[in-house]
Structure formats: structure tokens, C-alpha cells
Amino acid sequence: MQGKNISDIIEKYLKEMIAEDERVEISRSDIASHFDVVPSQINYVIKTRFTIQNGYVVESKRGGGGYIRIEKVKLLDNIDILDTLINAIGDGLTQREGKAIINTLVLNDLITDNEADLVLASINKQTLSVGNKLLENEIRANIMVAILDHLRYKS
Amino acid sequence: MQGKNISDIIEKYLKEMIAEDERVEISRSDIASHFDVVPSQINYVIKTRFTIQNGYVVESKRGGGGYIRIEKVKLLDNIDILDTLINAIGDGLTQREGKAIINTLVLNDLITDNEADLVLASINKQTLSVGNKLLENEIRANIMVAILDHLRYKS
DNA sequence: CGTTCTTTGACTAATTCTGACTATAATTAT
DNA sequence: ATAATTATAGTCAGAATTAGTCAAAGAACG
CATH class of the missing domain: 3.30.56.130 (Transcriptional regulator CtsR, winged HTH domain)
Structure with missing residues (x-):
């Protein structure tokens, strides 16, 4: 090596x-x-x-x-679920799918209710409205993956 | 720094x-x-x-x-500052400006460190990379304004 | 052999530093 | 008073100083 x-x-x-x-x-x-x-x-x-x-x-x-x-940084233990979610996202994510993921994160105590609200505001349809559904879903996917990646470790 | x-x-x-x-x-x-x-x-x-x-x-x-x-300035004394910030954002926000705002929100206890990290991940340059800097800054502005609006309702 | 990993360099992007030129306010001279 | 001079600060564009991207060439691996 x-x-x-x-x-x-x-x-x-x-x-x-x-x-x-x-x-x-x-x-x-x-x-x-x-x-x-x-x-x-x-x-x-x-x-x-x-x-x-x-x-x-x-x-x-x-x-x-x-x-x-x-x-x-110190990686957390729960990262299997994060990998699973990231793989499921691929290169596009609808608002509905995003909400489902955020819900999962809250249920697994990976984020708080307040944090969920902020993430929801970020990936909201209007927030990301860009006149192109495909691109919008791609950006939403990027944001979601960035957040999941961040949850891999504790700052 | x-x-x-x-x-x-x-x-x-x-x-x-x-x-x-x-x-x-x-x-x-x-x-x-x-x-x-x-x-x-x-x-x-x-x-x-x-x-x-x-x-x-x-x-x-x-x-x-x-x-x-x-x-x-202190945001607590001065809730108008949220409007001032939204105004300053206009229809474009660089990553640097976004980081500055998030840092200010933390210093003024409007969001926690963890929340800040999540928002930072969302507005990160890599995350929002879309091959068009103008559009990137516009999306980042939308996200930031959505967050600020959310904070206004909360307080 | 073909595939994947490494190395290279030309081009791009972001940030800082510099100086010539401009703008404004106070003071002094007429 | 008015004009000229002096003392500040502001703007802007270009140079300098870093790091990033990407694709092609080369090397290693199986």
C-alpha cells in the first residue's frame, strides 16, 4: 500500500x-x-x-x-443508513421524496425537528424553482446528499 | 481567518x-x-x-x-435587520456572503451550530454547482431567503 | 489486451494587493 | 463670502498570488 x-x-x-x-x-x-x-x-x-x-x-x-x-473527523455508527439513502437518491430527487427522507432522518434521531424544518425550507419546490424540473430535482438531490454526508460525522 | x-x-x-x-x-x-x-x-x-x-x-x-x-449590530435588538439582509441578498448570493450570514445568525443565537452546518452544506458551492454561476447564486439566494423567512416566523 | 489508476499541464477561478484617479469636507487665503 | 488649498476617504481596474478542473498521456494491474 x-x-x-x-x-x-x-x-x-x-x-x-x-x-x-x-x-x-x-x-x-x-x-x-x-x-x-x-x-x-x-x-x-x-x-x-x-x-x-x-x-x-x-x-x-x-x-x-x-x-x-x-x-x-470522527465518523458515526449510523452511516449504513446514510449510504443507503444516498444510493437511493441517485441524481434526482422530488420534493415528495425529499420529505420522506427528512422524515426518516427525524425518526432515526439523526436531525431534530427544527433542523428538519430548515432542510425542508431549503429543498422546497418554490425555493428551488428554476424553470426546469430535471435540473430542480438534480439540485435537490445534491443538497440532500450534502446533508447526508454531513451527518456522517459529528462536528 | x-x-x-x-x-x-x-x-x-x-x-x-x-x-x-x-x-x-x-x-x-x-x-x-x-x-x-x-x-x-x-x-x-x-x-x-x-x-x-x-x-x-x-x-x-x-x-x-x-x-x-x-x-x-445585534439582530435581537433589531429584527428589521432580517429584512435588511433579505434586501441585501436580492436575487443573488455568493458562497462567501452566505457563510457570512450564517455565521451572523449563529452569533446572534438565531440558529444553532448544528443547524448552521446543515445550511452551510446546502448552500455550498459544490452542492449548488450547476454550470452557471448566475443561476447558482440565484438558487443560493432563494435558499437563504427561505431560511431567513422561516426564522422570522419562529421568533 | 483492456481497464483502471496516476501523472501532467493548459486553462480557469477566486482572493488579495496596489496605485492612479475621483469625491468630499474642513481650513486658509483673498 | 468665495476661492484655493489641504486633508481625508472611495472606486475601480489590473497585477499578483494562490487553488481547481479537466482531459489526455502514461503506467500499472489483472
Whole structure:
């Protein structure tokens, strides 16, 4: 698993940093030049090895003082149901289906009533009205998946 | 909110002043020379970090004895601010502006940290990515307004 | 062999920094 | 009073500095 290619080496390097600090902020170009690879390879490493499924949350900022921040989060136990729901969503979700999912989340104590109300407001038909049913359902699906992904861990 | 770029440092400095006094009056050129930047950088810092979305109101005066006054507003005292925010949103909202608003809502105890995280996931750039930035910002604006409207009914 | 994973780089996007030019208010000179 | 001068702050566009995307080429794997 280690050392076969440069991506694995960079992965190991970053994970050693995170093992110490739980949260790490890097400069993409610094890491890239340290390992003598093109900067976009850092994006590749992050996209393939620091996913939320693996328990990592990544944020970044461009411009002067820009950074990539990688944080290790603790995944919760209930994630099977989340995977199931995400798979069911696919790339489209109607309002009715969305409401059903939110209901499930409340019943399983994954979100509170108040949180459910906010999510409902977000995925509401009028809120997402965009003159194209297919696109609307796709956006609703994206939002729902983002929320389910967030529920994978505790902040 | 780090210290790698000078704008963040100036932001932090000003917020420390405001933390003490709730309202602060500065001389643009003094601050600029204190941090050794051009004066217009102070405008940049204010425009990007002390907006109404961030919960600040800024007034200024030119000419002799001129100043820039920054004041932190409280949503509780001032429920009109919700309308002001909705107005400011108009028909487009960037991710950055959205984050600022959500942060302000948390600081004013209108939503919890968990609720904020869910809303953040909803309005995230990746989530709303639809290949058209104008449309993306419009959807984000719709979501944010729906949330703010919901909050108004609750209180 | 064909498939999947890795590497590369050209192009894009976001954010910050800078300076020339503009606008406004107070003070001083006529 | 009015005009000229001085002292502030504002705007805007371009340069500089980061990071992101995407697709094609190359390597490894089965």
C-alpha cells in the first residue's frame, strides 16, 4: 500500500501530519514542490484519498494566503443508513421524496425537528424553482446528499 | 481567518478593537500606515469582512477629521435587520456572503451550530454547482431567503 | 489486451494587493 | 463670502498570488 507511487507517498506524508494535529493546513504549491510534482497532483491525492467516506473534511481558499485545510473527523455508527439513502437518491430527487427522507432522518434521531424544518425550507419546490424540473430535482438531490454526508460525522 | 495574509491580520485587529467597544472609529490612513499597506486596502478589508452580512454597519466621512466608523449590530435588538439582509441578498448570493450570514445568525443565537452546518452544506458551492454561476447564486439566494423567512416566523 | 489508476499541464477561478484617479469636507487665503 | 488649498476617504481596474478542473498521456494491474 505504501511507496508504490508518489501519490501514496504524499498520502502517507499528509496523514502523518494529521496524526499529530487532527487538522492541518498546507500550501498546495509547497507540497507539490516538496515532492516535485505538479500542483494539481495534490488535488488528485486529496480527491482520491481524503474523502468524507474516509473521515476527512477538506476546505480551501485561493488567492494570497491561500491554503488547503484537511481535517480528520470522527465518523458515526449510523452511516449504513446514510449510504443507503444516498444510493437511493441517485441524481434526482422530488420534493415528495425529499420529505420522506427528512422524515426518516427525524425518526432515526439523526436531525431534530427544527433542523428538519430548515432542510425542508431549503429543498422546497418554490425555493428551488428554476424553470426546469430535471435540473430542480438534480439540485435537490445534491443538497440532500450534502446533508447526508454531513451527518456522517459529528462536528 | 488565519494570519498568512495581511487582510486577515487587519481584520483580526479591527475585530479586537470592536470586541472591546462595540463601535469603533478609525483613521484609514493611520491603520494603513500601521500595517504598511496602501490605504485602499482598508476599504478592501471592510468591503469583504465588515459587511451587513457579517453583522457590521460602516459609516465614514471624508475630508479633514474624516473617519471610518464600524459598528457591530445585534439582530435581537433589531429584527428589521432580517429584512435588511433579505434586501441585501436580492436575487443573488455568493458562497462567501452566505457563510457570512450564517455565521451572523449563529452569533446572534438565531440558529444553532448544528443547524448552521446543515445550511452551510446546502448552500455550498459544490452542492449548488450547476454550470452557471448566475443561476447558482440565484438558487443560493432563494435558499437563504427561505431560511431567513422561516426564522422570522419562529421568533 | 483492456481497464483502471496516476501523472501532467493548459486553462480557469477566486482572493488579495496596489496605485492612479475621483469625491468630499474642513481650513486658509483673498 | 468665495476661492484655493489641504486633508481625508472611495472606486475601480489590473497585477499578483494562490487553488481547481479537466482531459489526455502514461503506467500499472489483472
